Amino acid sequence: MKKRNNPIQLQHQSRLAKLALANIILVRHSAFNDDELRVINWKTCNDIQTNGLQASSIMHEKLLWNALLCVFIEDENGQDWIYEQVEAECPCLQEELVEIFNERHNQLIAQVDSNSIIGMGWIYSPIPRDITDQKALAIFDQCINQPLIRA
Numbered sequence: 001m002k003k004r005n006n007p008i009q010l011q012h013q014s015r016l017a018k019l020a021l022a023n024i025i026l027v028r029h030s031a032f033n034d035d036e037l038r039v040i041n042w043k044t045c046n047d048i049q050t051n052g053l054q055a056s057s058i059m060h061e062k063l064l065w066n067a068l069l070c071v072f073i074e075d076e077n078g079q080d081w082i083y084e085q086v087e088a089e090c091p092c093l094q095e096e097l098v099e100i101f102n103e104r105h106n107q108l109i110a111q112v113d114s115n116s117i118i119g120m121g122w123i124y125s126p127i128p129r130d131i132t133d134q135k136a137l138a139i140f141d142q143c144i145n146q147p148l149i150r151a
Contacts, residue, residue: 020053021126026094029121031144038143045142058126062091065124068131069105070140072119073112084108085131097124
């Protein structure tokens with residue numbers, strides 16, 4: 001006999017997952033290794049080690065992700081960047097994000113001279129939040145300039 005999930009229990013698990021992810025964002029940057037994804041504290045911009053609930057929620061919960069897609073450039077006027085904030089149309093798994101956001105990021109890259117590109121990055125949040133340009137720059141700066149925490 002197959003055990004059914006209790007709807008109240010599922011709601012409770014969903015609430016716990018949201019609480020566990022309240023201060024977490026994920027960051028990818030071209031300065032990292034290809035497969036490197038950093039888990040960052042939203043408030044402090046520091047790398048964090050995830051606990052079991054956080055890791056499980058990131059990997060296995062369908063969440064309403066939003067992302068800030070960035071392209072860093074250097075031209076005759078100095079360094080600059082272009083970015084776009086996007087949202088997933090429906091809740092999805094973290095592993096589906098590249099497929100969902102990659103086309104839009106490629107469109108953003110196409111807007112600049114490829115010879116001027118000095119870096120690219122994504123900041124994505126498992127809960128909807130407004131990622132300001134100041135906060136994004138602080139996050140990227142902190143991620144690039146601090147060593148990665150290893151378990």
